[in-house]
Amino acid sequence: MNLLDFVGTVVLVTASGALAPGPLFFGLLTHDSNEGARAGFSCAIGHTMVELPLVLALALGLLAAASQPVIKTGIGLFGGIGLVGFGIQQLYGTIKTKQRRNDNKAIGLPASSLVLGLALTGLNPYFILWWLTVGSMLIVQALSFAAIVGVLIMYVAHVWMDFAFLSGIAHLAKKGKTIVGSQHYRIVLVAFGLILIGYGFKFLVDAVGI
Numbered sequence: 001m002n003l004l005d006f007v008g009t010v011v012l013v014t015a016s017g018a019l020a021p022g023p024l025f026f027g028l029l030t031h032d033s034n035e036g037a038r039a040g041f042s043c044a045i046g047h048t049m050v051e052l053p054l055v056l057a058l059a060l061g062l063l064a065a066a067s068q069p070v071i072k073t074g075i076g077l078f079g080g081i082g083l084v085g086f087g088i089q090q091l092y093g094t095i096k097t098k099q100r101r102n103d104n105k106a107i108g109l110p111a112s113s114l115v116l117g118l119a120l121t122g123l124n125p126y127f128i129l130w131w132l133t134v135g136s137m138l139i140v141q142a143l144s145f146a147a148i149v150g151v152l153i154m155y156v157a158h159v160w161m162d163f164a165f166l167s168g169i170a171h172l173a174k175k176g177k178t179i180v181g182s183q184h185y186r187i188v189l190v191a192f193g194l195i196l197i198g199y200g201f202k203f204l205v206d207a208v209g210i
Contacts, residue, residue, distance in 0.1 A: 003153070006145055010138060010157040013083065013199055016090060016192035018161035022127075023120040028113075028166060029173050039113040040170030044163040046117020052155065054131055059139050059151040066143035076207030079137025083200030086134065090193035094186050113170075137203060 028043055035042070065071040121127055138158075142150035 003145075006141070006150075007153065007157045009141075009199070010154050011161070012192075012195055013134065013138065014158040015161055016086070016189075016196050018158075018165050019188065019192060023124050024117065024166065025169060027116055027120045028170055035113065035170070036174035037167040037171040039174075040165075040167035041163060042113035043117035043170070044159075044166045046114040046119075047121045047162055047166075048117075048159055050118055050121040051127075051131075051159070054128075055135070055139065055151065055155055058131060058136055059143065059148065062136060062140055063143060063147075066140055066147075072140055072144075073207050075137050075140050076203055078133050080200045080202075080204035080207055082130070082133030082137075083196050083203060085200075086130065087193045087196030087198075087200060090189060090196065094189040094193065117166075 024043060024047060028040060062075070065075065138154055139151055142154040144150070146153065
């Protein structure tokens with residue numbers, strides 16, 4: 001796999017997680033802030049403050065796995081199953097669920113956008129599960145590709161979408177607009193759900209060597 005293929009894989013696999021509505025998405029929409037895009041950018045920084053140490057810790061723990069075929073196969077299987085599962089969940093949620101109402105204001109949100117990003121990332125079990133399955137598979141591929149440098153390339157290819165999307169959402173929220181529930185947005189989510197499932201089966205086939 002060359003650099004362009006590797007980055008393309010990371011972007012396609014992780015875009016669904018960045019674009020899918022989750023705690024950060026809805027928390028930012030209901031956050032009482034007039035900062036617009038700056039609030040989204042600060043929220044993404046808080047998200048990164050939790051995510052980057054987790055990625056580096058997983059990378060150091062998986063460093064030996066990059067050269068162990070049995071461990072790589074196991075991670076590939078779990079990652080592939082995770083991709084298929086997350087893809088099916090995204091399809092089901094997008095097709096069956098209408099515009100989601102959010103009650104975050106009722107329970108109170110942090111005043112700081114940075115703290116919002118920290119809290120809604122660190123307390124999100126879906127986020128942790130994603131990195132322990134799909135994310136670990138990408139980390140092992142990155143280690144095989146270019147060791148720790150490969151992990152940093154992988155992370156940059158992943159995290160820019162969080163900054164761009166959260167900043168855009170916060171900007172639209174300040175303008176009184178939202179993409180939640182729009183037909184085009186739902187089509188994009190369905191497309192990425194199918195892409196996830198496709199990649200999941202590909203990684204499962206690669207893992208078992210069929």
